[in-house]
Amino acid sequence: MRKNIVLLFMSIFVFTSCKNDDTTAIPSEPDDPKxxxxxxxxxxxxxxxxDGNLTNSENLKxxxxxxxxxxxxxxxxKDEVYHDSENSCLPENYKGLWSYDESKKIITLTDDDNGELILQVTSLTNNDLKVKIIREDGSSPPTGFEVYLYLKK
Incomplete structure (x- = not known):
């Protein structure tokens, strides 16, 4: 009888240890916006x-x-770098700070000379960013006007 019990436990052990332990990979969470x-x-x-109609599109390069x-x-x-085409394309850097308010999707860029640009993120991927200009140095676009910037990594 004892031999039968041992055989029973051994067969249970063999069957349970042979189960498929492979698990489906859980997709990783996308990177947070910041x-x-x-x-x-x-x-x-x-x-x-x-008023919702495209009036101007400009290549910024x-x-x-x-x-x-x-x-x-x-x-x-943050570094904000512009190239002066009238001066051999020499870069001009406006150093400063940046922050992101995730609840409002707002990026605030502040220069060391206190210039401020407030942008609302409308779309963001690993390589593409579209933002709406909310305010630049205290001024908002006139009523009915919207300005969007397209950026790439």
Whole structure:
């Protein structure tokens, strides 16, 4: 009888230890927006709308120069670099700070000279960013006008 019980336990052990332990991989959570915002964002295009209609679309890259860009860093520090086409495309850097309010999807860029740009994120992926200009140095676009910037990493 004792031999039968031992055999029973051994067969249960063998069958339970042979079960399939493979589990389906759980997809990782997408990066949070603040992490996605980190990095160098080239200024590609600006679009202006009046009463919902596109009135102007402008390529922001000067053909002779590199892209102007925002470089958003982990420490809340930002570089805002423009290339002066009238001065051999020399870069001009407006250093400052940046922050992101996730609940409102608002990016605030502040220069060391207290210039401020407030942007609302309308779409964000690993490589593409579209923002709406809310306020620049205290001024908002006129009523009925919307201005969007398109940026790429």
């Amino acid at each position: 992490t996605l915002l980190l990095g160098k964002w080239k200024m590609i295009k600006e679009e202006m709308y009046r 000067n053909p002779e120069c590199d892209y102007d860009f925002y470089d958003l860093k982990k420490e809340g520090i």
